Amino acid sequence: MAAIALSASRRSFVMRYPSVVIFIGVLALFTLGVTILAEGFGIGVISTSFVKTLGKTLCLCLVALAMDLVWGYCGILSLGHMAFFGIGGYAIGMWLMYARTEIIVRESLAAAPLPPTPQEISDGIAGQIFGVVGASEFPPIWAFAHSLPLQLAAVVLVPGLIALVFGWLAFRSRVTGVYLSILTQAMTLALSLYLFQNDSGLRGNNGLSGLQNLPGLSDVPQSTISILFFWASALALGLGYVICAWMVSGKFGSVIRAIRDDEARVRFLGYSVEAYKLFIFTFTAVIAGIAGALYYPQAGIINPAEIAPIASIYLAVWVAIGGRGRLYGAVIGAAFVSLLSTWFTGGQAPDINLGFYTVQWVDWWTILLGLSFVAVTLFAPRGIGGLFDLISERRHPDRNGASLGPDPGALREKEADQ
Amino acid sequence: MSTLLEVSGVSVSFDGFKAINNLTFQINDAEMRAVIGPNGAGKTTFMDIITGKTRPDSGSVLWGEKSVSLLSMSESRIAQEGIGRKFQRPTVFEDQSVADNLMLALKKERGPLSVLGFRPSTTDGEKVVDLAEQIGLATALHRKSGELSHGQKQWLEIGMLLAQEPRLLLVDEPAAGMTPAEREHTTELLVEAAKTRAVVVVEHDMEFVRRLGCKVTVLHEGSVLAEGSLDHVTSDEKVIEVYLGR
Numbered sequence: 001m002a003a004i005a006l007s008a009s010r011r012s013f014v015m016r017y018p019s020v021v022i023f024i025g026v027l028a029l030f031t032l033g034v035t036i037l038a039e040g041f042g043i044g045v046i047s048t049s050f051v052k053t054l055g056k057t058l059c060l061c062l063v064a065l066a067m068d069l070v071w072g073y074c075g076i077l078s079l080g081h082m083a084f085f086g087i088g089g090y091a092i093g094m095w096l097m098y099a100r101t102e103i104i105v106r107e108s109l110a111a112a113p114l115p116p117t118p119q120e121i122s123d124g125i126a127g128q129i130f131g132v133v134g135a136s137e138f139p140p141i142w143a144f145a146h147s148l149p150l151q152l153a154a155v156v157l158v159p160g161l162i163a164l165v166f167g168w169l170a171f172r173s174r175v176t177g178v179y180l181s182i183l184t185q186a187m188t189l190a191l192s193l194y195l196f197q198n199d200s201g202l203r204g205n206n207g208l209s210g211l212q213n214l215p216g217l218s219d220v221p222q223s224t225i226s227i228l229f230f231w232a233s234a235l236a237l238g239l240g241y242v243i244c245a246w247m248v249s250g251k252f253g254s255v256i257r258a259i260r261d262d263e264a265r266v267r268f269l270g271y272s273v274e275a276y277k278l279f280i281f282t283f284t285a286v287i288a289g290i291a292g293a294l295y296y297p298q299a300g301i302i303n304p305a306e307i308a309p310i311a312s313i314y315l316a317v318w319v320a321i322g323g324r325g326r327l328y329g330a331v332i333g334a335a336f337v338s339l340l341s342t343w344f345t346g347g348q349a350p351d352i353n354l355g356f357y358t359v360q361w362v363d364w365w366t367i368l369l370g371l372s373f374v375a376v377t378l379f380a381p382r383g384i385g386g387l388f389d390l391i392s393e394r395r396h397p398d399r400n401g402a403s404l405g406p407d408p409g410a411l412r413e414k415e416a417d418q
Numbered sequence: 419m420s421t422l423l424e425v426s427g428v429s430v431s432f433d434g435f436k437a438i439n440n441l442t443f444q445i446n447d448a449e450m451r452a453v454i455g456p457n458g459a460g461k462t463t464f465m466d467i468i469t470g471k472t473r474p475d476s477g478s479v480l481w482g483e484k485s486v487s488l489l490s491m492s493e494s495r496i497a498q499e500g501i502g503r504k505f506q507r508p509t510v511f512e513d514q515s516v517a518d519n520l521m522l523a524l525k526k527e528r529g530p531l532s533v534l535g536f537r538p539s540t541t542d543g544e545k546v547v548d549l550a551e552q553i554g555l556a557t558a559l560h561r562k563s564g565e566l567s568h569g570q571k572q573w574l575e576i577g578m579l580l581a582q583e584p585r586l587l588l589v590d591e592p593a594a595g596m597t598p599a600e601r602e603h604t605t606e607l608l609v610e611a612a613k614t615r616a617v618v619v620v621e622h623d624m625e626f627v628r629r630l631g632c633k634v635t636v637l638h639e640g641s642v643l644a645e646g647s648l649d650h651v652t653s654d655e656k657v658i659e660v661y662l663g664r
Contacts, residue, residue: 252534254518258511265509268469269582270497270528279530 013249020245023328024238031234040227051226052212052298053342057335058233059295060318062240064334065327066284066291067315069244072324073253074280075260077177080166080184082311083191084159084285088292089302091158093208094142095151096297099215101128102146132206139201155293156286163285164278171274171281176263188309195304207303211296229298236294237331240287244327256280257325317373322383329385336384341365420483422447422616423586428467428477429640437463438474439640445586450612452627452648453620455637456660461620462506464637465588469503470496482585498528502584506591508571512564516555516574519563520546523578545581553577554603569600576607587617593626605629624648 014021036042038051063085070076105124109116116124127136144150170183198204214225247253256276258266263273296302315334322333343349344365352359361368376383425443429436438460445451455461466472468479470493479488481499488496497503510519524542527533538546550556553573558566563574572592579587592608593601608630611617621627627634627648634651636643638660644651651657 247534250534251521251536251538252530254511254514254522255533257513258522261511261513262509264471264493265505265511267493268497268503269523269578270494271533272492272494272528272530276530 013246017245017249019328020242023241023331027234027238027241031231034230035227038227038230039223040221041224044223048223048226051223051230053339055226055230055233055298056295057338058230058237059291059298060338061331061334062233062237062291062294063288064315064318064322064330065237065240065244066287067319068322068324068327068330069248069287070280070284071316072319072326072330073248073260074256074277075263076277076281077181077316078184078281078284079181079309079312079316080188081284081288082315083188083307084163084288085292085295086192086302086304086307086311087159087162088155088289089296089299089306090202090208091151091154091289092293093211093296093302094145094202095148096211096213096215097129097208098125098142098145099148100210100213101125103215104128130203133198133204135199139199141201152293155289159285159289160282163282167278167281171277174274185309185312188307188312192304192307192309195307202304205303205305207301207306208296209301211302212298212300214297226298229294233294233298236290240291241327241331248327317369320373320383321376323385324383326385328388329383332384337369341369344368420447421445422449422482423468424478424480424485425464425468426478426480428474428479430463430467430472430474436640438467441477441637441641443635443642445616445618447585447616448612448614450609450617450630450632451619452630452632452634453618453637454622454624454627454634454651455643458639459637460640461637462590463640465503465590465618465620468496468586468588469493469501494528497582497584500583500585501588502579502582502586503588504575504579504590504592506594508568508575510563510566510571510574510578512562514563515560516550516563516566517546517559519574520549520577520581523581525581525583549577549581552580553607569596572596572600572604573607576604576611580611585615587611587615589617589619591621592619593621593623601626601629624652 034046034051034054037045039046039048040051063081067078067081070078070081102121102125105121105128106116109120109124122138123136126138130136130138138145144154166184166187170180175183194200195202196205202208212222212225214220217225248256255266255271258269259271259273259276267273314337318333318337319330320333321337322331323329344361347362349361349365351361380386382389421444423443423445425441428438428441430438441460441464443464453461453464463472467474468488470488470491473489480486481488481501486499488499488501491499511522514522521538521542524545526536526542547556547559550559553576555566555570555574555577558570563571566574572595576589576592579589589608592604596604605626608617608619612632619627619630631648633646634648635645636651636654636657638656643660644654644657646654
């Protein structure tokens with residue numbers, strides 16, 4: 001009996017979670033395929049802009065993974081994770097803009113008879129960046145913008161710290177369920193409204209732009225840069241998937257799922273529910289920040305509208321459609337819905353002429369998305385990922401230990417698994 | 419015998435209603451105690467106070483040899499101190515297997531980081547199997563606990579309590595909704611547990627209390643009405659009046 005009970009835990013991580021191997025395999029094949037077909041190093045069948053779309057999609061998959069961990073596994077319906085994503089984007093965007101503008105300013109001042117002073121250079125950069133909002137000095141928030149390592153640290157630290165403080169306040173007061181969702185949404189709204197102001201120090205509604213031009217790499221064509229970012233995004237997604245799968249596979253996953261299902265009971269087992277929630281909330285905020293930092297150099301522009309609550313709601317919709325509570329479900333949902341959204345809103349979907357009315361998908365896509373969200377919630381709560389259950393149920397029917405054969409001496413299900 | 423838990427002069431009121439009124443209660447190591455009382459006597463509130471779910475308005479709750487106060491501790495901290503609680507309604511994690519449920523309850527470090535790095539050892543696995551055998555669920559280890567019958571869920575919850583290795587077990591109506599045979603098994607489990615630790619059983623069913631064969635505390639309107647053997651309290655005039663309704 002003991003041998004049977006233990007066999008499940010003794011088998012290696014990979015053996016117990018074949019979906020991780022399958023996922024990494026599919027991701028590697030996909031990356032290889034895109035690399036061969038793209039312009040950068042391959043035969044150039046798919047355009048650079050489409051490579052960027054695919055790279056961005058991988059980043060969205062990564063943030064969906066974070067959302068699944070916090071919502072699907074831990075039961076915290078956060079409507080603020082796209083804000084962390086945006087903060088990551090802003091953090092890297094500040095360095096990109098600063099460093100590139102610095103090169104331009106230095107070039108223009110090089111022609112002057114006297115070599116420029118550091119103050120002149122700084123003023124020049126500030127004028128270039130903030131002219132659009134009528135300012136000419138660096139706000140304090142840009143203090144580290146000259147340094148790539150510091151801004152990279154900010155990608156991780158700023159979302160992490162905000163999540164830590166916000167989560168500490170919210171979880172300590174035992175705010176749960178829909179109230180927590182509203183609170184996270186309010187935080188997101190406040191942040192985006194703040195950033196919309198011209199004196200926020202981040203160029204108001206203009207946001208940060210030209211992020212696709214990497215400083216010092218102006219000679220490298222976008223086709224190459226796009227494929228490099230695509231690789232980085234794929235690597236981040238692969239790593240994120242393995243780490244998340246490892247986290248949810250063991251006892252930790254067991255605890256957070258228990259918190260989702262009955263947090264009072266978990267408390268009486270001696271687990272500090274608040275500490276776990278805070279850990280997951282902060283960890284996923286950091287993942288979201290990293291995903292955003294990879295996304296926005298591919299998008300080229302970030303503005304406060306990207307942080308608005310609707311973005312975080314979309315994120316929840318992706319995860320729900322893909323199937324929450326399973327990591328590959330979140331990835332499938334994000335990839336499927338965001339690519340479909342690009343197709344519909346990009347004007348490529350053919351309009352449907354009903355005679356009396358023409359359905360234009362650019363307008364009707366959100367309605368279709370809303371209806372499918374309702375349909376998934378009502379009729380297929382396991383989402384697209386639930387389809388994989390049909391396959392595994394066919395291969396391993398659940399016999400609850402019943403005999404596999406007709407006679408009493410036949411192997412039983414658990415034995416057959418060994 | 420040393421006093422394990424000492425509740426003295428505790429009162430709590432909800433919107434003016436005195437749920438617990440100057441309650442005093444003591445239990446020793448390795449003692450079994452049944453708490454009975456009519457509905458609204460404050461039995462569940464009494465457990466809520468000990469486990470930290472409800473803060474009393476006045477009084478003290480002291481724990482262990484060092485007589486530390488439980489009143490300033492969080493629920494999870496109190497559970498780590500060694501107080502386990504079983505709820506009236508069986509609450510197991512239905513989405514997870516019997517083995518996972520037991521592993522979750524097993525006495526181990528409870529912090530997020532140590533849990534993150536935790537991988538069950540051979541001894542942990544054996545402990546889980548032993549517990550499963552004790553509660554009669556050895557063949558159901560890999561079943562989802564949501565599939566279990568009502569009685570089996572109750573046992574699983576008792577098994578989870580035992581896995582916590584608490585020094586004090588608080589059990590709320592363990593025999594509710596059980597068949598006679600299941601009750602028998604539950605009684606055995608509790609009597610066995612009380613050999614090594616303190617057990618407080620809240621129960622309505624007199625027959626079940628009789629089988630436990632332990633000291634009985636009768637609660638009424640938030641305070642102790644009588645205490646002693648079952649025969650002693652059932653012959654008490656006041657108890658007959660308020661509880662047995664004769």
